[in-house]
Amino acid sequence: MDKRREVQSSVKDERLVEMRRDQMIKGAVSLFKQKGFHRTTTREIARASGFSIGTLYEYIRAKEDVLYLVCDRIYDEVRAQLLAMDLNAGTISNLSIGIAHYFKVVDEMQDEVLVMYQEAKSLSKDALPYVLKKELEMVQMFETLIQQCVEKGELHMDPEQVHLLAQNIFVQGQMWGFRRWALHHAYTIDEYIERQTDLLLRGVTGYKTVK
Amino acid sequence: MDKRREVQSSVKDERLVEMRRDQMIKGAVSLFKQKGFHRTTTREIARASGFSIGTLYEYIRAKEDVLYLVCDRIYDEVRAQLLAMDLNAGTISNLSIGIAHYFKVVDEMQDEVLVMYQEAKSLSKDALPYVLKKELEMVQMFETLIQQCVEKGELHMDPEQVHLLAQNIFVQGQMWGFRRWALHHAYTIDEYIERQTDLLLRGVTGYKTVK
Amino acid sequence: MDKRREVQSSVKDERLVEMRRDQMIKGAVSLFKQKGFHRTTTREIARASGFSIGTLYEYIRAKEDVLYLVCDRIYDEVRAQLLAMDLNAGTISNLSIGIAHYFKVVDEMQDEVLVMYQEAKSLSKDALPYVLKKELEMVQMFETLIQQCVEKGELHMDPEQVHLLAQNIFVQGQMWGFRRWALHHAYTIDEYIERQTDLLLRGVTGYKTVK
Amino acid sequence: MDKRREVQSSVKDERLVEMRRDQMIKGAVSLFKQKGFHRTTTREIARASGFSIGTLYEYIRAKEDVLYLVCDRIYDEVRAQLLAMDLNAGTISNLSIGIAHYFKVVDEMQDEVLVMYQEAKSLSKDALPYVLKKELEMVQMFETLIQQCVEKGELHMDPEQVHLLAQNIFVQGQMWGFRRWALHHAYTIDEYIERQTDLLLRGVTGYKTVK
DNA sequence: CATGAATGAGCTTTCATTCAT
DNA sequence: TATGAATGAAAGCTCATTCAT
CATH class of the missing domain: 1.10.10.60 (Homeodomain-like)
Structure with missing residues (x-):
């Protein structure tokens, strides 16, 4: 495993x-x-x-091992933080809590996430798959979270959209790290969370855009 | 200018x-x-x-000049392609055409976009701002496009959301390049465009989710 | 001693x-x-x-001590084997038995002899003389063997020639080790012994070329 | 070729x-x-x-290339010197002139020969064959020289002995380089040539041991 | 006596950059 | 303008040796 x-x-x-x-x-x-x-x-x-x-x-x-260890560790830590959430209810509210939590984690581990994000591509063909696999697992956490909402009838989406939405959420988290220069002067992390959640869940029945 | x-x-x-x-x-x-x-x-x-x-x-x-020239050129080309659209009507339909066009451009210039995306960070503190400025200009094109929809009453968003939505669109375009491994086996570029537009414009009055 | x-x-x-x-x-x-x-x-x-x-x-x-110990040991073993011959009669026949015996020993200890032969030069100026001294002793065994034949009138040679012949025998033994690539595919060790003895003792009265 | x-x-x-x-x-x-x-x-x-x-x-x-170049060059020079002899007559006298010439060459190029002799084994599996091939060619020169004597009836040897004798001559030349410590204090190069030729050609009809 | 983690001098090799032609 | 031989700082990595446990 x-x-x-x-x-x-x-x-x-x-x-x-x-x-x-x-x-x-x-x-x-x-x-x-x-x-x-x-x-x-x-x-x-x-x-x-x-x-x-x-x-x-x-x-x-070899030097590259350091990079691998760094990437591996960062993923493990981010994942551990996400797993600690333990959200299963399958409500829109839980989904947005999940997103908020992930964005907070990314914010706290900004440096690490940025490093991993920018340098992972320097990993050898040998090591890259291991790191990508971990990334996939994290995306799947969101996929599950969304899927549960769909199953409870709180969201209406086909599986492909669920998959893509999960990736968008994941990337938007990283974005907070790799586009600091464009985002941090405009929003605090809380504002960023609020705005992004807003955009992600616009038009979802029962979801109220925060005023 | x-x-x-x-x-x-x-x-x-x-x-x-x-x-x-x-x-x-x-x-x-x-x-x-x-x-x-x-x-x-x-x-x-x-x-x-x-x-x-x-x-x-x-x-x-110096060697770094080559990187700068490369990044500079790629931005210019992408921007030129976007400017060629010349969309001003301010309708949701025009916005989604704009998005589709940008995604197509990114798809066609995949290698270039990926290079720029991954290597721009290696630019010196000296050269980076010039490149980031160009990026900002491109984001602003989308901002304008969205803003026009807002002004025409086709979209309801505050300026902050407009700004963030523009960035999301921009990043989702790059995403098609830098997350190939996760996206290309699941979608064609046309499917990607369709799905992303769907997610971006869900719940917008008058926008019909493509069946 | x-x-x-x-x-x-x-x-x-x-x-x-x-x-x-x-x-x-x-x-x-x-x-x-x-x-x-x-x-x-x-x-x-x-x-x-x-x-x-x-x-x-x-x-x-220091690392070099290992090399010295190895060289020292190998010489001791080869010398012990030669001393075990205990040939004193001073006949041509005994001389050729001695040669054959030495060549057999070299053949059996091929790896060791090769190592010592190739690596001894890496010994420090300090250790080398001790190893060379042992080598000299072995050459002297042959010298003695030949000298006895001369004294018994079975061979006619001046002391200088005796000395050189002894060295030739010694080197031809090592040659079986360090020129494997050129010799082993052409001769078995027994053939090698026969041929070399032949060449060494050609024209010696009472020595019959085999075959 | x-x-x-x-x-x-x-x-x-x-x-x-x-x-x-x-x-x-x-x-x-x-x-x-x-x-x-x-x-x-x-x-x-x-x-x-x-x-x-x-x-x-x-x-x-790579560093090893230097070693290869050195070995290659030395062989070429030694070989060139040997080829310059141009001895074809097939007489014992010519053979001994050939031997003397080779020994002289080795004496003059002592350092080079010693280096090549001791270090060639450090060549990679890749480069070694090329050097060994050149060595073989030189041995064959002597083989030819001897063979011609056999054909003229000046020497009586079977082909195997011819081959081995050629190798012995070759090794005895190198020996002058790699056993300096044992030989140079006992002989001048001329004495060495004389003695070795003596031993090599003992008992050959018509060959007179130098007194 | 035995261990093996720690050390750092020193190795081979690369490569951005220069400059005489 | 164009060339490519020359340079040497600096990189990644190794390994003989030491010494606290």
Whole structure:
């Protein structure tokens, strides 16, 4: 189920590996955010992680592994936050709570989401599918949420529209991160949530545009 | 109006500069598409452009200039295509024609749009604003289109929603390029246009969901 | 007599040192055979020896010590095998038995001989003489064997020729190892022995060319 | 016929390539002689060649190419010197002149021969055959020389012995290089030639051991 | 004694950029 | 204007060696 691409480490102690990778991901995110993956050197990653270049390479095999670990971790965290919602009622109200929650998560993890969003494409053909699979899972959460509304008769949509709507929601969340320059000066995150929900659910019976 | 960041060239003959840069952009786009900006070398760009590395540097000052020229050009082309629409009527019908047209353009220039979309962030702090400004102009075209519908009473939205809707349309167009892996196997471009327009204009009086 | 260059070890228990070094030499020979001294890492040597890198360094001071131990050991083994012959009669027949025996030994220890032959030059200026001294001793065995034939009147040679002949025999033994690619497809070891003995002893009174 | 493994160069000018490679080979030989291939760095090779590390890599693709070029060149030079002899008469006298000539060549190119002899094994599986093929050609020159004596009735040997004798001669030439430590203090090159020829041709009718 | 995580000097290689021709 | 040989800073990565546990 949780088929994860293993990143080889020559260190045996699992706890240590976990700890070092935490440091590494933390350091790397802050660097990738500033200068992108390609302009960040392995030495910088090592320094930002608090250990030497030699030690860095005890925990990864190649620079790209850092990127994979970063992307993998970010998805896991975002997903964990979403799963914590546990919304099943299948009401419009629950759907909009779900959207709001997701947008909040994206807002809180802005840097991470931005990094992942912009750098994931630099992953090798080998690692990319693992990350895309996780993304798909998240989109599917929204799909389920919407589908339940359809089943309860609160929304009228065919499956294709449900699928596309889920993707739109997902992308609009990321958008808050990758189009900061165009959005953040115009809206607070709460305003953004309100407006987008408004546009997404316009014309839905029983949904009231917030005045 | 057309405040363009000049890329310095040591060659004086304007015609020649134009011609060489055309070659350069053409070559670079196809390379960036394959391997991204950072993994493409200046030698490769020169070769793909049909001249030597020395000549390449007669027309640019640094590698980044190529990226800027590429982004700049792509925006210009997309914008030119949009301007060619010349829609002013301010009806819902015209708006959806505008959206369809933009999506078609994005579909036709998929590679270019993807390149620009993914690599623009590698532009220096210096060049980025010029590109973002062009993007803004394009968003504003949609804003105008929507605003006209509002003014004619065909749509009911406050200015903030208009602004956001315009951005959503713009991003959904790019989405067709940057989420190919998730969209192209599910929809043709025409289906995508139909579905997205559907979702964007749901609940708009007088708009009929396509059966 | 057996002036051996001591390789420092921080472990005091002599038995243990002996045992560990046996493991180490065995592991190292098989690695050096495959990839040569320089391309073999200390970690690989440790792993092939059945202990950790830390432990390896309890029994040596530097990587080069491993090479020295390997070379030293191989010479000792070859020499032990030669000494086991115990030929003193001073007849041509005995000489050719000696040659045949040496060639057989070289054949059986092909890998080891090849390793030592190819890698000994990587020994430091410090260690080399000890290995060369052992080599000299082996050459001298042949010298003695030949000299005895001369003394018994079975061979007519001046001392210089005796010395050179001994070296030729020695090198022709190694040749079976280091020129496998040119020899092994043309001769079996027995044929090689026969032919070489033939060439070495041509024209010696009382020596009959086989066949 | 002269199937040579091409070493890729990004420099087009053939004359320049030739010249730079001459410098490179010269510099590399002197370094390899002192410290061996593995202990010599590419920067050292560049410096010894009189150009920068960047320039070095304009003329090779990888460090190993330098080794290949060195080996290839040395064989070519030795072979050229041997071919210059042009001995066809098929007399014992000519054979021994040939041997003497070869030994002299080896003596003059001692460093080069030693380098090639000790480092050739570090060539990749890819390049090795090309070098071995050249070696084989040189052995065959001696084979031909001997064979002609056999055909003229000056020597009595079967083909297998001819083949082996040729190899022995070849190896004994190299031996003068790789066993300096054991030979040079005992003989001058002329003495070495005399003694070895003596041993090689003992018992050959009409051949007089030099007193 | 044994372990293996940590270190960092140093390696090979790349590539944007320059400049003499 | 056009060329491409030359440059060297800087990158990713390795590995012999140490030392706290």
